[in-house]
Amino acid sequence: MRYNVEIDAPKELRELLREGLQLERWQSDAQMTPELLRRLADEAVAEATQAAAAQGYFSARVSYALDRDSTPWRIQLHVDPGERTSVGAVDIQFSGPVLSDSDPKAAALLARVRKEWLLRPGMPFTQAAWEDAKRDAARKLSSWRYAAARITASRAEVDPKALSARLSITLESGPAYRIGAVQVRGNRRYSDRLIENLNPTRPGDTYDRQELALYVQRLMQTGYFASARVDAMTDGAQTEAAPLQATVIEGSTQQLETGLSFNTDVGPRLELNYRDVDVKDTAWRWRNQFRFDGETQEARTDIDTPPRAGATWFNLFGSAKHTTVQNEENTIMSTGLSYNWAGAGAPSSLGVVATFEEQRLPDTAPDHRSAVFFGFRKGFRNTDDLILPRRGFFGNITAGGAPAALATQQFARFTGAATALFPLGRSDDLTLRTEAGVVVAPTREGIPSSYLFRTGGDQTVRGYAFESLGVQRGTAVVGGRYLLIGSAEVTHWVTETWGLAVFADAGNAWDDGPYEPVLGTGVGARLRTPIGPVRVDVAYGEETKAWRLHFSIGFVF
Numbered sequence: 001m002r003y004n005v006e007i008d009a010p011k012e013l014r015e016l017l018r019e020g021l022q023l024e025r026w027q028s029d030a031q032m033t034p035e036l037l038r039r040l041a042d043e044a045v046a047e048a049t050q051a052a053a054a055q056g057y058f059s060a061r062v063s064y065a066l067d068r069d070s071t072p073w074r075i076q077l078h079v080d081p082g083e084r085t086s087v088g089a090v091d092i093q094f095s096g097p098v099l100s101d102s103d104p105k106a107a108a109l110l111a112r113v114r115k116e117w118l119l120r121p122g123m124p125f126t127q128a129a130w131e132d133a134k135r136d137a138a139r140k141l142s143s144w145r146y147a148a149a150r151i152t153a154s155r156a157e158v159d160p161k162a163l164s165a166r167l168s169i170t171l172e173s174g175p176a177y178r179i180g181a182v183q184v185r186g187n188r189r190y191s192d193r194l195i196e197n198l199n200p201t202r203p204g205d206t207y208d209r210q211e212l213a214l215y216v217q218r219l220m221q222t223g224y225f226a227s228a229r230v231d232a233m234t235d236g237a238q239t240e241a242a243p244l245q246a247t248v249i250e251g252s253t254q255q256l257e258t259g260l261s262f263n264t265d266v267g268p269r270l271e272l273n274y275r276d277v278d279v280k281d282t283a284w285r286w287r288n289q290f291r292f293d294g295e296t297q298e299a300r301t302d303i304d305t306p307p308r309a310g311a312t313w314f315n316l317f318g319s320a321k322h323t324t325v326q327n328e329e330n331t332i333m334s335t336g337l338s339y340n341w342a343g344a345g346a347p348s349s350l351g352v353v354a355t356f357e358e359q360r361l362p363d364t365a366p367d368h369r370s371a372v373f374f375g376f377r378k379g380f381r382n383t384d385d386l387i388l389p390r391r392g393f394f395g396n397i398t399a400g401g402a403p404a405a406l407a408t409q410q411f412a413r414f415t416g417a418a419t420a421l422f423p424l425g426r427s428d429d430l431t432l433r434t435e436a437g438v439v440v441a442p443t444r445e446g447i448p449s450s451y452l453f454r455t456g457g458d459q460t461v462r463g464y465a466f467e468s469l470g471v472q473r474g475t476a477v478v479g480g481r482y483l484l485i486g487s488a489e490v491t492h493w494v495t496e497t498w499g500l501a502v503f504a505d506a507g508n509a510w511d512d513g514p515y516e517p518v519l520g521t522g523v524g525a526r527l528r529t530p531i532g533p534v535r536v537d538v539a540y541g542e543e544t545k546a547w548r549l550h551f552s553i554g555f556v557f
Contacts, residue, residue, distance in 0.1 A: 017051060037075075053127075054128070057081035058158055109144055134154055138151050176207075178205060198222070200344075257273040320332070326468055326478075350376050354371075373400055391421055409441055411439050430490055437453050441481065458535075463547075
């Protein structure tokens with residue numbers, strides 16, 4: 001016999017019941033009988049009642065009606081969920097050595113667990129949210145020093161008449177852990193020493209999950225591995241020297257990638273990348289990139305040495321680039337050597353770069369410039385998460401110069417960029433961003449354009465075209481010796497993954513004369529993804545009196 005099921009319930013419950021009821025699953029069973037059907041219908045009442053309770057409806061009324069006159073038979077399940085139960089009070093307790101820890105970081109950790117508890121008073125109580133909140137609290141407590149923290153007791157007391165749930169949880173910290181030696185697993189092509197060289201911790205350091213995440217990030221950024229995982233072995237008694245287990249899966253040594261994309265700064269872009277991360281079985285890395293878009297055509301090759309002790313390596317590169325931006329046309333040839341070391345943010349480096357450039361402006365003769373630039377770059381970062389941070393800061397500073405004997409114009413150059421992140425409650429974030437630069441020289445003439453400043457676009461001053469803010473030379477915009485921009489943005493997260501933002505950007509690049517910042521304001525949408533936030537913005541440029549669309553993905557470090 002055949003039958004159909006109709007579920008009369010709010011959409012949220014209706015979709016849940018269609019996936020979970022046995023009554024739904026058995027509709028196509030060839031052995032169905034009237035007796036079995038009535039039994040499944042009776043069970044559906046109990047299943048629907050339990051499903052409603054799991055969603056916070058503890059006073060649901062469920063019934064069914066069986067229509068035998070229809071062909072096939074029809075069963076209508078009616079669910080009146082009643083009012084939803086909400087969280088009334090939350091009691092979070094701790095036990096274990098963390099209570100006697102005199103380190104201020106321990107007290108801050110406990111305060112953070114309480115402050116960031118996910119299921120707060122007034123919120124709807126559901127079983128899934130309750131489990132998520134408990135799991136998240138234990139994970140936060142185990143993120144620093146107390147790696148084996150766990151839940152020892154939890155209780156949800158529901159009062160159906162008051163439509164209120166009282167929650168209590170006790171978290172046991174377990175012992176304090178310090179890091180020990182690294183144990184490497186899964187490697188065949190690359191040595192243990194190479195993998196150990198990327199470890200940001202030292203034996204005796206306090207356990208910190210962020211450091212382990214940074215270790216994984218460094219391993220993956222080498223290009224050697226398809227997968228990497230780092231865990232502290234907390235199941236033994238070695239609390240003062242818990243071994244780190246680094247498990248890797250080696251990837252292909254050679255890879256060819258092509259890409260076609262669109263960017264609101266430069267339009268359509270075609271990319272071709274080839275890499276060999278184990279040249280002649282030496283673990284040297286060779287990378288080649290070809291990029292073509294409406295404003296830039298570039299070919300670049302890089303050679304990196306294997307990571308050395310302390311996560312350091314050397315890089316040798318050569319590039320040829322042609323750009324046409326704001327009626328300034330440049331052909332640039334560069335080569336350089338740098339010594340690099342990994343940190344919490346973008347790598348830091350010391351290096352020397354030789355640049356040879358031909359500049360063409362409308363109705364002017366070509367201008368040839370060159371410089372051998374000696375520079376330093378320092379990246380910094382301190383955030384609560386590597387991919388999707390909400391609190392902390394990151395940025396970089398650079399300094400360097402080109403001496404008169406090795407440049408068409410002697411100059412020194414200094415830059416700094418920083419982004420600060422502040423959570424404003426559970427669903428709102430504030431982002432403050434600033435960038436500044438100065439070129440110390442009697443004139444900009446003779447300095448290669450890559451060392452001067454222009455701004456405007458997706459990641460700088462929104463509401464203006466890509467690098468359209470700078471020094472006006474006829475119909476062209478060229479770089480100046482000074483840069484200063486700032487931005488403030490507030491994002492309200494409608495759900496865990498997407499939100500709405502309002503922002504204001506201000507700044508400019510200039511040469512002689514006073515600083516005259518321009519303003520861009522607008523609104524945007526935000527989407528959290530595993531590879532970083534996606535941003536779509538509509539911005540109004542106060543100077544141009546026009547709206548512009550901006551699209552970008554990921555943080556810029």
